[in-house]
Amino acid sequence: MTLPPFTQNNQPPPSTVFGYISARSREGALMAEAGTFESAVPFQADQSTRNSARGTAEAAGLTVTAESEMGLTVSGPPQAFEELTGGRIESYDALQQVESGRVRYVTHLDIVGEGQPEDRAVGAVPGADAIDAVVLEQPRAPHRLFPPPQPPSVAKFHLRLPGDVAMLVGATAAHHDGQVGSGVPVAMTDTGQFAHPYFTLHGYDIRPAVVLEPGTNPAEDPVGHGTGESANIFAVAPGATLRPYRASNSNGLLTSAVAAFVRAKSDLLADSDSPGVMTNSWGGDDPYPPPGPPPAAARVWALEIRDAVERNITVVFSAGNGQFSIEAQVPGVIAAGGVFAGPGLDLQASDYASGYVSPWFQNVTVPTVCGLVGKLPRAQYLMLPVPPGCEIDIEESQAGDGLVPDPGDGTRPDDGWALFSGTSAAAPQVAGAAAVLLGAQPRLTPGQVAEALAATATDVTVGHGHPRFGNQAGPGFDAATGPGLINVSAALAYARQHF
């Protein structure tokens, strides 16, 4: 695949932008249009002109950081540059040769709008006699460290996205028919969303993240979990619209998970009659078997989740990786469990995934249906894009400390790729499946989505779920894998026939 030299970047510009103001020269020569470079003298400006340029810049909200006989270096918020030029600051990615001979997308800034020059990073300042042009600083080191958009090759058996996942969950035929979940909103509450070039390369629609904890950066994902697992959504529903909600603090802890869920629900309900999907790859953990009914706080939380379902939002929670948590058990929630597909495409229950009959809610078994999840001990199974050097990038590259020798996933700790999964991967896969169904039939209820997925799932008869619960897979429905692995195309056909 040939990579485009420039791609659109929907991320907001940084809070501080650096630039250079070219002061109008004594001789009228324009620096941006210089044809010869034998001397810089023709481009020098009078002190009075530079003073005037400084005043104009400062009035717009910029700070002058240095001065030469030709111009001024300035810095300030993007709004100040927009005030100065009347244009708009936009981000774009340029494919560049960076360190160690690698080619990466590097974020650049441009000034666009009516009256602005075509040249990238150059802006005009209408009405300012003392200023010829504004030039935005070009990244000398990467503006952000961008990993390669395509993953490395590693020896450990794994699945690649989007193709392997799409094929194994039966989504490929649906995609060929144009059923890709076009425009269906999928709200994902997680650790954050990093603008990895993998997503840019595939043209996936990702909105700016909403942050819930003050002071956290919407463009960052300190853990890499949200970024990586979100790729599973698009593997199944490449046309979906991801709405990330960052519930993590600066340390990556999900300190605002409930607030993010409530906010995401509110936003989805405000937008359309077909509110879409919520996917959540996290949860608490309670004693199993529980000593009694759910505690009060859990009841309040469960009702909040149930409310989302009743308002026609398809809510997906991961079943857990040995956890027993109320979220996955709430009636109407689609709990995503785990199935492992081996090198021979043989299916077995993932022993990493929780599976049990709910002791709290009648007629509820976790999981509702399964996605693709690796196996113990490390479930290093899906090659997922992550922020370079994030917690997951480092952890998964390191050797395991268990009894069985494990050299790590074979990637570098800073290359922006890692092998991982968990039921954290199953939930966004199932959410993607829901998005495909809703894209074809927007009026489906959450119950109908769940029914279609469950009725057409591929039965898994081998293996067992997480040892904490000790449930075996067998013919038909079981407490390890529920009805089995989702089959998106079959579910789509079912929904068309029945609803």
Add this chain to the structure above:
Amino acid sequence: MCHSSDVPGQGPGDEVVEAVAELRDDASADLLTGWCAERGIRVLPMAAGALLTAEWQRLLDAFGARASDWSRPQTLPVPPELRTVVRSVTVVAPPSLHSPGH
């Protein structure tokens, strides 16, 4: 199973935490909202209660509770002035991510 880098028994201080307030039947959250606003605690209405968010120490101070292991749910004492409205307040531990290593 909660992911925490803090030593149990020591609060996270400035870390933001969430607490779920269970309201009494047919009670309005207005009294709770006003009370919390005076103490710098944010209130988000929920379908069957209210979500309180604030720095851990601020929450403890407001409810007159002592610091404990924040990695586990902790029930806070309901002040007398809120008892007609609030049945219970529980600090919820940050949930864990359902991926390996977390």
